Amino acid sequence: MKIVKYPHPALRAAAQPVMAIDKDVELAAGRMLDLMYKHEGLGLAAPQVDLGIQLLVMNFEGDPARKDAEYVAINPVIVESKGTVNDREGCLSFPGLYQNVRRARTVKVQAYNLKGQLYEMTCSDLPARVWQHEIDHLAGVLFIDKMGPLGKLGSKKDLEKFIADFEKDKKKGDLPPGLEPRL
Numbered sequence: 001m002k003i004v005k006y007p008h009p010a011l012r013a014a015a016q017p018v019m020a021i022d023k024d025v026e027l028a029a030g031r032m033l034d035l036m037y038k039h040e041g042l043g044l045a046a047p048q049v050d051l052g053i054q055l056l057v058m059n060f061e062g063d064p065a066r067k068d069a070e071y072v073a074i075n076p077v078i079v080e081s082k083g084t085v086n087d088r089e090g091c092l093s094f095p096g097l098y099q100n101v102r103r104a105r106t107v108k109v110q111a112y113n114l115k116g117q118l119y120e121m122t123c124s125d126l127p128a129r130v131w132q133h134e135i136d137h138l139a140g141v142l143f144i145d146k147m148g149p150l151g152k153l154g155s156k157k158d159l160e161k162f163i164a165d166f167e168k169d170k171k172k173g174d175l176p177p178g179l180e181p182r183l
């Protein structure tokens with residue numbers, strides 16, 4: 001398992017709901033948490049590891065020792081959102097790219113955990129931003145789609161570099177030669 005980078009087509013596909021919380025899902029969540037910590041992220045969505053299921057892992061402190069801040073979310077939904085806040089955001093599929101993105105300040109979310117229990121959480125600011133960013137991934141929506149005109153223009157060079165790197169990776173054989181980018 002590894003993190004795919006923009007413009008890998010897996011990032012643009014809608015993820016399917018998880019129908020059974022089995023060993024495979026548990027194993028995938030564990031591997032995703034390891035990858036997230038290794039890359040010092042706050043969240044990772046299954047499409048980012050080329051897995052088309054509605055599964056997220058998050059740690060709002062970014063600290064593997066802080067298990068209280070660690071969440072696994074299966075089939076998550078935002079049931080309520082309030083306010084707006086514009087703040088810096090990044091994504092493990094866009095290494096080095098940070099831009100302001102407008103998000104709801106507060107969200108109420110529901111999801112299943114690995115034990116198959118439905119839980120609800122209301123949070124604001126950074127955790128709310130992480131939830132919104134990660135849930136977007138499950139619909140093939142990326143933070144570059146949510147940037148304002150300044151952020152979009154400011155990202156142009158980075159995006160061109162990611163697209164060039166994707167083609168290089170195909171030539172090197174790190175990606176299948178026929179894989180089509182999805183911008």
Ligand SMILES: [Zn+2]
Binds near residue numbers: 091092093133
């Ligand atoms: Zn992301």
